[in-house]
Amino acid sequence: MRVYRTAPRRAFTTFSNALLRDATISWCAVGLLTYLVSLPNGAKASIRKLSEQRKEGRDRIGSALQELEDARYLRRLTRRDGRGQLRTEYEVFDTPYDPEAPEPAATPGGAPATGLTPETAGNPASGDPDHGVPGPLPTGEKTGVKEPPSPAIRLLTSLGRSDPRLALGAGEAERLRTLVEEWWAAGASDALIREALTSGLPARVHAPAALLADRLRRKKPAPRPAAPVRPECGVCGTPVPEGASCARCEPSAPAVAGFVAAALRGGASVRQVLRRRC
Incomplete structure (x- = not known):
């Protein structure tokens, strides 16, 4: 052509x-x-x-x-x-x-x-299709108040204001919304998503929705690994080895209990010696 x-x-x-x-x-x-x-x-x-x-x-x-x-x-x-x-x-x-x-x-x-x-100054809810464009509002919508868009849709539609090549319609943004939310679930920030979607664009973008969908799927970061659970005593919070119990709060084993008692006696003896010298 x-x-x-x-x-x-x-x-x-x-x-x-x-x-x-x-x-x-x-x-x-x-x-x-x-x-x-x-x-x-x-x-x-x-x-x-x-x-x-x-x-x-x-x-x-x-x-x-x-x-x-x-x-x-x-x-x-x-x-x-x-x-x-x-x-x-x-x-x-x-x-x-x-x-x-x-x-x-x-x-x-x-x-x-x-x-x-x-064109007409009549009541917009009169039911006459000629009373303006595009006609009367449905019941419950006469105030012009609509549901606010989700954060993901706001992010996607804002791309077109920064770069007209990435302008999206409302339906296109809605179809891409879940992909953006997957990035957030993986720990990505808004700045990281914008960088992934806007950097290195071709000179001409013929299908912005398809381009963004491809980048959102192809560049999605791996989920963050769960932080390792550090075992600790449920009473005092002291770190303990995996599967062990806190010797201070649960001296169940005789050897551990004896060691704790000896340590306490030794500490008391040292304090007494120090007091005498003073």
Whole structure:
């Protein structure tokens, strides 16, 4: 295949290969996201208008928007406007956003600082599919609060912020999560995992998830050997040979008991001699 590219000088949008090759979202979701990102900040859109511009129907558009939300390319925020009514605002990102980053403050007019504004000012829970993108929130999710990602997923998704070649989708990070946890179980630190995953990368990374999975499996350190158990007396904590008992706390053998008694008598005699000389 030969690829011919032009170099536009105006009215263009730049996307990273990590976005265009993210296998965790469908072709429809990728195309829809590139269109939404190309819109000016504060643009208005709805499922109805999006479906009218292409051959996909409302159901397909709604499904693609849900994919983008699951992969953290789209975020919906619920805020109160100046009249005290709840409004849903939408933000779109060209790379998965950090769920722990603080939400941007709203502009004075109530619109989000970045992202996509719903077309309709109606109640987002009214059930009308045209009331914004991507439609009403399910019951129990109207506050926009989600389960925080696990530490392993946070580590994996942070790699893409340091090096765009290693950008992962939410589904890819979830599939690699257990491999990172195996490294931690073997005693590896976060710094060691990052070094193993980011050092010596090729100039072009075509499949970051596959590359990271290979490194996590191939370079996983051996489990740490268990520390040897040091036998000691259960009463006083004095180290004792394996299988032996403490002569001080358990003088069970007559020879050991006699030796201990003689040592005690000898110590008392020495102390008496020292007192007389003083």
